[in-house]
Amino acid sequence: MHLKKGILLLSVFLLFSGCGKGQEGTTVTESRLIVGCTFTEEGILYNNPNPPFRGKAEYLDYQTGAYMPLCDKVNCLHDNKECFAVYLGKASNIGRIGDKWYYLMFSFEEEMPGFYSCDLNGQNERKIGNFEHSGLRTCLFFDDSCVTATRTPLLDAESGEWDADHSVSAVYQYHFDTGEEELLRPEIEDGYYEIYGKYGDQLVCREIKKEGYGILEVLDLETGELTRPLGDAKTQGPVSMNGNFFVCKLLEEGSLRAVELDLKSGEWSETAPELAEASAFFWSPELKTGTIYEAGNRYKTYQYLEDGTCKLIREEDDSTYRNVFVVRDELVIGESYRDMEAQFRMAVQKKDDYLAGKNNWTVLEY
DSSP, X not given: OHHHHHHHHHHHHHHHHHTTXXXXXXXXXXXXXXXXXXXXXXXXXXXXXXXXSTTEEEEEETTTOOEEESOOOTTOOSOSTTSHHHHXXXXXXXXXXXXXXXXXXXXXXXXXXXXXXXXXXXXXXXXXXXXOOOOOOEEEEETTEEEEEXXXXXXXXXXXXXXXXXXXXXXXXXXXXXXXXEEEEEEEESSEEEEEXXXXXXXXXXXXXXXXXXXXXXXXXXXXXXXXXXXXXEEEEEEEEETTEEEEEEEXXXXXXXXXXETTTTEEEXXXXXXXXXXXXXXXXXXXXXXXXXXXXXXXXXXXXXXXXXXXXXXXXXXXXXXXXXXXXXXXXXXXXXXXXXSOOEEEEEHHHHHTTOOOOEEOXX
C-alpha cells in the first residue's frame, strides 16, 4: 500500500514538474479538443463524466505512462470543487498552449460563458473575456488562440424562447492575448460548420447544408484563401483526421465512396470499396481503419493497407469494442462505448495486438 502511494506521489510530481517539457527541448505548442478529450503532443486530458468520477479531468502522460486526476494536492479525495480536477471537469472546450490551460466556463453572475486561463496546476486563474456562442464540439488551440465552429440556437421572436430547430453557425478564432474574436467563416442559418483539425496553416472543415450533406473546405489560416478540394461534391460522415490525412465519404448518384485527402500533397483518392459502409474511421499516418457496425451490436474493423486493399483485423461486440483515439509509440489508445455505467473507459493496447484482433486491453485506472 505504501509502495503504491509512493508511486502515485512520484507520478504526480513528474506530471506537474514535467508537464510542458516532455522530452528535452520540446514544449506543447498546440492541442486539439474533440468531444471531451484534449490531445497534446505529450498526453491526453480526458474529461471523464462517469460515476463516481463525474466531471473529473483525468490526464494520461505519454512519457511516464501515469494516468490520474489532474490534481497535485497530496491526499486529495477528488470529490469537491476545491480539487482542480473536479473544478476543471466543470469547464468545457479545454486546451493547452505552453504552460497554460485555456477553457470555457459559464459564469452564473454574468449569465454568460467566457474563456479563462490558469497554470498547469490550476493556480493563477484569470478571465480573458466573454464568448457568447455555443455548440462547440472541436477546438484547436495554437498561437495564443483557439479556432472553433459554433452552432447557436436562434431566439423565437414570438415565444421568446430558444428554437433548437433553427440555429446560426460560424467559425471563429478567439485570440487569448487580446480577448477578441475573429470571424473566419461567415454566419449561416440552419446549416452549420464542423472543423476537424489543421495541418500547418491549413484548417480542414465542412459546411453542412440543411439537407444533411457537407462541402469539404480547406482554409489557409495565413492568407485567408479558401479552397474546396472536392469541388461542390457532397460528402457525408463519419470523418477522421490525424496528421496530414483526412477521410470522409463522397456521395455521388446515390452511392457512397470513402475518399482520402492528403494535405501534404493536396491530392485526394478513393479508398477500398469495403470502407463505403464504415460507421467509424480512425485515420492517421500510423494506422488507417474503418469499422462497420452490423446487426446484433457486432463490429468489424478493417485496416486500409498501402496497396489500396483492406484486411479484416477485428470482429467484436459492445463488450470489447473500443473507439480508437490515438496511436502513439506503438500503442493504441481507445475508449469503450459511453454507457454512463463503467467507471473507467480509457484503455491501451499494443499496436501489434490490436492488429492481430486480440482483446488484451489494459484499462487505465489509478
